Amino acid sequence: MKNIVVLISGNGSNLQAIIDACARKQINGTLRAVFSNKAEAFGLERAREAGIPAFALSPKAFDSREAFDRELMQQIDVFQPDLVVLAGYMRILSPAFVGHYQGRLLNIHPSLLPKYPGLHTHRQALENGDEEHGTSVHFVTDELDGGPVILQARVPVFPEDSEDDVTARVQAQEHDIYPLVVSWFVDGRLRMEANSAWLDNRKLPPQGYAAEE
DSSP states (O other), rough: OEEEEEEESSHHHHHHHHHOOOOOOOOOEEEEEEEOOOOTTTTHHHHTTTOOEEOOOGGSSSSSSHHHHHHHHHHHHHTTSEEESSSSOOOOOOOOHHHHHTSSSSEESSSSSSSSSOOOOOHHHHHOOOEEEEEEEOOOOOOOTTEEEEEEEEEOOOOOOOOHHHHHHHHHHHHHHHHHHHHHHHOOOOEEEEHHHHHHHHEOOOTTTTTOO
16 A cells, blocks of 8 residues: 655645545545644544544744755655645645655646746636636646646636635546545556656646646
């Protein structure tokens, strides 16, 4: 069984989707630990409810991002992770952290990358009158939200939508595609090579699996 460690900053709904997928054996891996940079993150409670060790590490206790990430790496590595999953983890990672877990570090971002890296993606989609929005699972590299895309899910945006409407529609897709991608990785089907994502020994196009090439 592959070891999985998840990093969160908030509610942890994607974490819950991964916990549930492990419970029903969709993911043939073990969630070994959950870490948060915020002690009040509800996702830590979700982890404890599922019997998963849960830890909070406050950045305020460290004088630099690098020092925080060094300590976080040490704590993560106790659990010998084969895969580190960012599930709503809102800190920008240091190059040393990204390098340490290169090729085994996944993130989910609420936009159709490369569109709208960074924050407030749903608001941007609404303000720009987009008719389509979505979410992307990608390998993490030094470029913010810029690593190779593995899988995207698209949702419609309607003129009367609020930000909450779009958020709910996107999150419903996230809860399907993130566990799926995690399962691909732990089953040995997915890898990163030469800054591209490969699935079943096939190089994926820039927008990921099942994209129009």
